[in-house]
Amino acid sequence: MSWLAGTWVRTLCATAILGAALAGPVVPASARPVLTVAPPTVDPGALGSAQALSGNPAPLEPTEQQTVCAEPTFTGGQLREAPLAQRVLNLPAAWQFSRGAGQKVAVIDTGVNPHPRLPALQPGGDFVSDSDGTVDCDSHGTLVAGIIAAQPSPDDAFAGVAPDAEILTIRQLSLAYKTKESRRGEEPGAIDTSGYGNVLTLAAAVVRAVDMGSTVINISEVACTTAGSTMVDGALGAAVQYAYERNVVVVAAAGNLSEGSACGTQNTGTGWGKVQTVASPAWFSPYVLSVASVESDGSPSNITLYGPWIGVAAIGRQIVSLDSKPGGTGLVNAVPTQQGMSTIDGTSFAAPYVAGLAALIRARFPELTAQQVMDRITHTAHGPGPGRDDRIGHGLIDPVAALTDQLPDQPVSSGADVPRAFPEPIRPPGPERLPRLVATIGSIACLTTLAIGFAISIPYRRKRDSDLLPDLDS
Incomplete structure (x- = not known):
């Protein structure tokens, strides 16, 4: 079946790669000039193009399904023990303080198929075809939604991080769809080799999610380009800033190292001056909390893309989530490939663990701003060393600590650079x-x-x- 092609597998098991939309043909690292990258600036004026599309979600041009839909499966018998990625978070202890009630988490992805363990599923529209967003031909979005909000079941040990949260599904990308008349390179930001979706409709989906009342947004899509290349993600940057300024937490996958794609060169140095591959929207810090993938011992996964924008990490290996097939009621943990069955891996599936945690925090501390929610997540994460690094940010998230630790309302260093008059020394009182x-x-x-x-x-x-x-x- 054509959906088993390597491109689909890389996307499902890593992140939805939009690199062709930004950088054109992939250039070998040895042939690339060394260019310095600075943190991105946001042009609020670029928001208008996204707002113009957000009110009426639809593809920018006629599309059609050209491959059969994905069919992940479950291997290994009944799931009697919680998956490792879930188990390290100690969710039963976290649920004593919050289960995410009252929070709406937008999943901007390949759509979400209805599932009995996602009873609170709100359609948000479709920028790929003519559905309401509750159709998922790629399986990707349903897996993400399950990690965030799947309700527990007596039949297995799997559950979402925030089982009482609501999911808002907006379909923005599908590798099973293409334009009816493919015209390579005719539209800036278009993907024409591996499906349908672009950075402009991604920006429009972010604006739509905000306007529909989302408190958290999960974006498991990454657009990669070579450092120094002309970016066309201005509207996307303006959209995530729009969300941040309206008190919405945006969580984005860091991106996966994927040979032969625009995400094919690792950022091996430290800091912005060493960046070779830019990942969007992950690089729009501080408006986005970017999530890397780690192994069970907390070390960086060899698939995760590094960068100075990385905020935290979660386990992105051997993922279990909800069955995405129409009418499915069970779980999946593998995809068939030409080499046999493969586990489901990638930063695409590390990110929703963090989005689910953001929902838990928002439910427990409704007075916190988006920045304060992100600070709680980063300040309570566990790294192998002091501070953060460009591989896994501040380290593996800790839901119980994020929900219970006593943290200051402002960072300890807040205001340290503001000059103040030095107070007069206190003179001790003498005898009467x-x-x-x-x-x-x-x-x-x-x-x-x-x-x-x-x-x-x-x-x-x-x-x-x-x-x-x-x-x-x-």
């Missing part, structure tokens, strides 16, 4: 004035009396002394 004055006057009077008495006694002392001496002149 009246007793000290009486003692001083008394001492002076006493000394004066002694001096007068001594002066009066001198002549008498001399007379007595002379009577006692012998008369040596006689």
Whole structure:
């Protein structure tokens, strides 16, 4: 079946790669010039194009399904133990404090198929075809939604991070669809080799999710380009800023290292000056919380794309989630490939663990801003060393700590660069004035009396002394 092609597998098991939309043909790393990358600036004026599309979701041109839909499967018998990626988060302990009630998490992805364990599923529209967003031919979006909000079942040990949260599904990408009349390179930002979807409709989907009341947005899509290349993600940057300024937490996959794609060169240095591959929207920090994938021991997965924009990490290996087939009621944990069955892996599936945690925090602390929610997640994460690094950010998330730790409302360093007058030193109080004055006057009077008495006694002392001496002149 054509959906088993390597491109589909890389997308499902990694992230939805939109690199062709930004950078054109992939250039070998050895042939690329060394260019310095600075943090992106956002042009609020670029938001208009996304807003114009957000109110009426539809493909920008006629599309059609050209491949059969994906059919992941479940291997290994009944799931009696929680998956590792779920188990390390200690969700039962976290649920004592929050289950995400009252939160709406937007899944901007390949759509979400209805599933009995996603009872609160709201359609948000379709930028790929003519559905309402509750159709998923690629399986990707349904897997993401299950990780975020699947309700527990007595039949297995799987559950979403925030089982009481609502899912808003917006279909923005599908590798099973293409335009009816493919015209390579005719539209900036278009993908024409591996499906349908572009950065402009992704920006429009973000705006739509905000306007429909989302408190958290999950984006498991990444657009990669070579450092220094002309970017066409201005509307996307403006859209995530739009969300941030309206108090919506945006969580994005960091992207996967994928040979032969625009995400094919690893960022091996540290800091913005060493960036070789840019990942969008992940690089729009601080408006986005970017998520890397780690192994069970907390070390970086060899598939995760590094960068100075990485915020935190979650396990993105051997993923289990909801069956995405129409009418499906069970779970899936594998995809068939030409080499046999393969596990489901990637930062696409690490990100929803963080989005689910954001929903838990928002439900427990509704007064927190989007930035404060992200701070709780990053400040309570666990890394192998002090501080953060460009591979896994601040480290593996810790839901229980994020829900219970006492953190300051503002960072400890907040305001450290604001000049302030140095306060006058505090002088310790001395003894009371009246007793000290009486003692001083008394001492002076006493000394004066002694001096007068001594002066009066001198002549008498001399007379007595002379009577006692012998008369040596006689």
